[in-house]
Amino acid sequence: MSRDSDHSVLSAPRPMLAGLLRTRRFAPLFWCQFFSVFNDNFVRNMLAMLILFRLGEKDAGPLITLAVGIFMAPSLLLSGLGGEMADAQDKSRLGRRLKFAEIWVQVIAALGLWLTSLPLLYAALFGLGVISALFGPVKYGILPDLLRRHELLAGNALVEAATFIAIFLGLIAGGLSAVGRSPEGTVLQLMLIALACWGASLFVPLSGRAAPHLRINPNVFASTRGLLREVRQERNLWTRSIAVSWFWMTGAIALSLIPVVIRDKTGGGIIVETAISALFALGIGIGSIAAAVIARGRISLTLVPYAALGMAVFLIDLGVATWSLPVARVEVGLAEFLSSATGIRIACDVVGLACAGGLFVVPLFTAIQADAAKDMRARIVGGVNILNSSFIVFGVLLTAALQSDAIGASESLLLGALGALNLGAAFYVRKNILRSPSVQL
Secondary structure, eight states: OOHHHHHHHHTOHHHHHHHHTTSTTTHHHHHHHHHHHHHHHHHHHHHHHIIIIISOOTTHHHHHHHHHHHHHHHHHHHHHHHHHHHHHSBHHHHHHHHHHHHHHHHHHHHHHHHTTOHHHHHHHHHHHHHHHHHHHHHHHHHHHHHSOGGGHHHHHHHHHHHHHHHHHHHHHHHHHHHHSSOHHHHHHHHHHHHHHHHHHHTTSOOOOBSSTTOOOOSOHHHHHHHHHHHHHHSHHHHHHHHHHHHHHHHHHHHHHHHHHHIIIIIOBOHHHHHHHHHHHHHHHHHHHHHHHHHHTTOOOOTTHHHHHHHHHHHHHHHHHHHHTOOOOOSOBOHHHHHTSHHHHHHHHHHHHHHHHHHHHHHHHHHHHHHHSOGGGHHHHHHHHHHHHHHHHHHHHHHHHHHHSTTTOOOHHHHHHHHHHHHHHHHHHHHHHTTTSOOOOO
């Protein structure tokens, strides 16, 4: 790339972002991913709301936790297999087959809702988890095939922003479908989402087979172990993967603690919790897009340790802001919450945390994609997904243990401690990642 063309690329990040959404190379994958994430969270929250409000289960907490485990388990077990399948086959064709299978999973979910059947809804959630685990290496592995190198960070930023917006919209739609909408309307919506997702996948350009002679290992445990070993051998990929997994663990823990703090310390009700979730999704979107705009077409990790510091500061402030508050005795609405100094402070901390998270994870994951060998890219993504899931499971279980009656750590204390650990993450990134040559166009 010449200096002149390089300058033209670097001077127009925002037109690039808008332009990608209009291109055949990127737009179908973007919308396929959006509808897929929306669908996963739609079904998951619909199941949770059914357990809480319509079935009146006494053991609602364990049943909802079981739902999370059922959805997450395939990522631990099948991401390696998904990476092998995506490298051995044309990623676009594989994606189409997976999204067609998702239509039948949606039929199971629709029957589960119609019959108010927990076993059917759990089966549908497991099916969606399997498809998500297999589709992850496809969607992230194919991006470098569809986009030019200077477009890769912008493409990842758009996908990351859309993912969190889809998560938020899916959670809202799932809750409304379970407690405030007719089963007929929800069944129709489930099928329309599945058909839209499959329809978008049909327009994703063919990518070719990255490793046509690769033999897929049917032993998922062996393939998982082998994938992690492959990622471990490449120091740059390993350190970046650890940092990306740290982000996902931090986000999972924070999103499990913040709603409890808001309920217990401010009296925030469902509307307040929903608004805070919306602010978090908005913040991730802002941070992800900002990463692309600031980078101006380059893949650079310079800002990543500062983003980790930002995550640390906002987490610590969330803990400090709520530490000394008494337990709330009455429920407050959104207007009352945002009219208080504490409410505004919490909202700003949530947005700041999410923005810093977007600035942290998008450049790191883009660098992983850019540096992975073409014939190994989907398997590397699968390995990263395995690490992500492992970190999330470990972090959530450890947090639950610290919250138990045996230890009794408060949510405010845990948020502050998580922030302090992110100071260590900033040091880790600066020492182990920035000292290696940064990826530059």
